[in-house]
Amino acid sequence: MSFQRLAIIGLGLQGGSIGLAVQEFLPKIATTGYDISPDFRARAAERGLVHTVCDTAVEAVRDADLVIFCVPPGVMGDAAAAVRDAIPANALVSDVGSSKQAVAKALGEALPDHLVIPAHPVAGTENSGPDAGFAHLFRNRWCIVTPPEHTDLLKLSALVEFWETLGANVEIMTAEHHDLVLAVTSHLPHLIAYTIVGTASDLEDVTQSEVIKYSAGGFRDFTRIAASDPTMWRDVFLSNKDAVLTMLQRFTEDLTALQRAIRVGDGDALFEHFARTRAIRRSIIEEGQDDSRPDFGRGDHDGTKGLSE
Amino acid sequence: MSFQRLAIIGLGLQGGSIGLAVQEFLPKIATTGYDISPDFRARAAERGLVHTVCDTAVEAVRDADLVIFCVPPGVMGDAAAAVRDAIPANALVSDVGSSKQAVAKALGEALPDHLVIPAHPVAGTENSGPDAGFAHLFRNRWCIVTPPEHTDLLKLSALVEFWETLGANVEIMTAEHHDLVLAVTSHLPHLIAYTIVGTASDLEDVTQSEVIKYSAGGFRDFTRIAASDPTMWRDVFLSNKDAVLTMLQRFTEDLTALQRAIRVGDGDALFEHFARTRAIRRSIIEEGQDDSRPDFGRGDHDGTKGLSE
Known part of the structure; x- marks a missing residue:
């Protein structure tokens, strides 16, 4: 070395x-x-x-x-x-x-x-x-x-x-390609996680206590990355503005399409979309980039690890 | 009993x-x-x-x-x-x-x-x-x-x-309140996860292989719930349409506000938003609804558990 x-x-x-x-x-x-x-x-x-x-x-x-x-x-x-x-x-x-x-x-x-x-x-x-x-x-x-x-x-x-x-x-x-790739694999996920955790905190008709209690329905997954360092993430978004805004635009278009499918009751469009996202998870696990155990291997199912009870 | x-x-x-x-x-x-x-x-x-x-x-x-x-x-x-x-x-x-x-x-x-x-x-x-x-x-x-x-x-x-x-x-x-609470703690998170995983699969300028390789930057967290049963989730969105669309509207407003903050370079607004989302994570862990270990206690950091390498 x-x-x-x-x-x-x-x-x-x-x-x-x-x-x-x-x-x-x-x-x-x-x-x-x-x-x-x-x-x-x-x-x-x-x-x-x-x-x-x-x-x-x-x-x-x-x-x-x-x-x-x-x-x-x-x-x-x-x-x-x-x-x-x-x-x-x-x-x-x-x-x-x-x-x-x-x-x-x-x-x-x-x-x-x-x-x-x-x-x-x-x-x-x-x-x-x-x-x-x-x-x-x-x-x-x-x-x-x-x-x-x-x-x-x-x-x-x-x-x-x-x-x-x-x-x-x-x-x-290249730095340029890096910024595009990370905009989708890291920056956009963080932005969305920060957003939804904020949205859930600000509701009038659902209490914060309810959000916390029923978070195991999926919400809690987002709170992890939304607990990341705010200073660093402010800087990431300001310093990779263009790529983040580009990816955000694509995300918003896709979300709007699913929103419309829900509103008009287009079950086939929803099913088709939901059925094709499993393959990526499988590949991520095969490539060693995530834990293969259900629920990330969280320790709470057997109650022996990690919980502050 | x-x-x-x-x-x-x-x-x-x-x-x-x-x-x-x-x-x-x-x-x-x-x-x-x-x-x-x-x-x-x-x-x-x-x-x-x-x-x-x-x-x-x-x-x-x-x-x-x-x-x-x-x-x-x-x-x-x-x-x-x-x-x-x-x-x-x-x-x-x-x-x-x-x-x-x-x-x-x-x-x-x-x-x-x-x-x-x-x-x-x-x-x-x-x-x-x-x-x-x-x-x-x-x-x-x-x-x-x-x-x-x-x-x-x-x-x-x-x-x-x-x-x-x-x-x-x-x-x-009541069933009505349940549907509102779960729309935010479960249904909206699933919809967003399904959306972003779909968005990442459809890019032309970033390959699927890159999305998978660099997924540890945050994206992989979303792929877990986006791997859930598509039939069940189609039915959830169709059967809780009103509450889901209401929550989605709030989320979209918040996302638009953050998007604007990024575009105009308003670092203070970003920091303020990112700094207040940590408390919810802490409460979820204190209430025993998530694993207190970093990264959900994923087994990949020590390489001994869960990875198919």
Whole structure:
């Protein structure tokens, strides 16, 4: 492995998981880390997310040969600009942002003299902060790398190897295509989940207590991703606006068609639509991207796991 | 327990789970069952979902003092009419349908001389058919009972006790209110999940293979409930049309507001909306209606459970 000193800027779910994963799978790499929040830094030190939690970002990046920015998309540029003069000239700069065109632009403008190869591990949970990370977050998940044209191929392959060693499968594509793909597999689902949870909270004729009690009918599934970090998701939608609005338009057209089928009582159209969505679930399970057990393997059916009763 | 002979019409997820739960928690009740599909009947007999799988519905209900219809909402009336003359006069008739006004009407019209007390256990998985049921499906879930006015209170309390013994918490409300509550906690989430999975399948610029690969970004959560039984869900939407369309209207308004916030770049509005949806998730977990572990406790992070790799 060609990297020896990794600096992680931002010690939340992603940054913390990278720190822990590197200690487990790449124990020879020395890790430094920084977070803008003193509380996060203190907790990161307690959990040992990195070898050295630094008091300043400058100190964290000073000797690094790989710097990964793990901050919300909207502050990538500022976080990078703050350490521009401290990052060694030959260090590779990367990130984990959920949108790639805007982040690549922000990092490129903040660090015009450095090599930047953006990346996005498609892995996460609804939790955030320095307590959320764990070493196996990236196992069997995909990490999308979006190198600029004419990039340094040796550095690129070192970054690919880095992510593969942490357990991820790596795919390379353009930032533009990434943003389109993730708009449908991640951004739109989050937007819809946030919307329906909001809708359910605001009803006059159904109480919040009823929404909670009868959530096992399907609603509870949406509340998980709607519990994700609001700052990060605000930034995702603002930074991938065009692709999200495009996908949202398609979704709305399809929803309108189903709405009409319900109103006119067109059972055949409903059945036909509902019958063809099973195959995708089956493929996702076959590809190892979800749990094959019913109900995601939730522990509540046998009452032995996970419930706070 | 005042029931001694239970007949279950329809041996899918719900009927099979009731049969297994009764054998575990109410072993003195004799159970008969029938399903219109010969394959389902054969499999139900192999799994022992009920003590006796009958070749006709008439045979199944002939001696019952409790008959529970576990068929899709759209065929409740027909299934009941087919055994009208065979159900003993003093038997209680119930069901498990996901919509209640339409089902109560259909059962009432088919069985004008019988006592019908509809019910709806808010419990399930994405699986269906005679292999899907399990005895603990109803544990710590809510069962909503929607008795008609001036019902037989002794029979009502016997039905409540029946469900409580199977592990459920019981709530009593009108069929009308049930349909409104479930429209938001179950029907709308299913409609939206079916829609987005369909939208993602139909894109030209993102391949189905990409949708599957990067589904861990959020999309996979929706595919679970979009894998539910299409016949049943067609019937749910047709039979609870008004409440579903009302809730869908509210959802669409909220989605349009968020869409506008994205388009005009109103980060404050997005943040404010995203920040207030976490509390509902917390309440759902506190009320024991979901798994407290991150990611529903999915087994894929440690790679030891549930994955077909």
